[in-house]
Amino acid sequence: MKHIGRIYMGIIFALMYLPLLVMVVFSFNESNSTAKFTGFSLYWYEEMLNDTAAMEALKNTLVLAACTTVIATLLGTVAAVGIYNMRHKWLRTGVLSVTNIPMMNPEIVMGVSLMLLFAFVGRMMGAVESLGFGTMLISHVTFCLPYVVLNVLPKLNQTDPHLAEAAQDLGSTPVQAFFKVVLPSISSGIVSGALMAFTLSIDDFVISHYTSGGYTTLPLLIYNMTKKRVTPEMYAVCTCIFMSVLILLLVMNISQIRQSANKNKK
DSSP states (O other), rough: OOHHHHHHHHHHHHHEEEEOOOOOOOTBSSOOSSSOOBHHHHHHHHHHHOHHHHHHHHHHHHHHHHHHHHHHHHHHHHHHHHTTTTOHHHHHHHHHHHHHHHHOOOHHHHHHHHHHHHHHHHHTTTTSSOHHHHHHHHHHHHHHHHHHHHHHHHHHHHOOTTHHHHHHHHTOHHHHHIIIIIITHHHHHHHHHHHHHHHHHHHOOOHHHHHOOTTTOOOHHHHHTTTTTHHHHHHHHHHHHHHHHHHHHHHHHHHHHHHHHHHHOO
């Protein structure tokens, strides 16, 4: 049974990571072939830097993801604290259920509904173009917010509720007690939620497709290329994004391991 389990896990990991490995390898391919590796070269990374459309789409993607991460992290942390402090259990359960709807709802349903909402509001306000960066930012914050809440709320549940009271007994105001005592104890959950919001925003295509207007992100650019042919410099762009996210996750995991080790020593 152990060998069967290992084989099964090997198949799962191969299906998950083999496509990424192929993409990384062919981003260093000397030719533009997607089936034959002819030799190692950085040519497509040079082409990536010279491709103005790809660089513009990459810049738009990173700006959108950064803004989404900041707003979703702030709102999600405040929402998690508010949910945690709710006294009535039925109210807390109801708010959590409503918060989880964007996460459980199919993306195409959410994308179409947001597009109709933005078009309706834009027409009421007399706007010539109702879709753009602002609508995409609102959409991304909407579906990233529940993930931040779900990362911060367990950390709040693990925090000793008497710590804030003890800080107030020692002369701190409730605000000072939150920022000096509660916030450091839930910082790992906030960082995890921020990283998840950042990666989800970069990865999103379906909702962005319906709410983008003329604002082009990298997933939208790649989708437009699939109608003809995805050029190899897109492999280079995706490889850079993948490696950046991988490094962020490694740094976060290493920091969490060190924090847990320090706590165990204390």
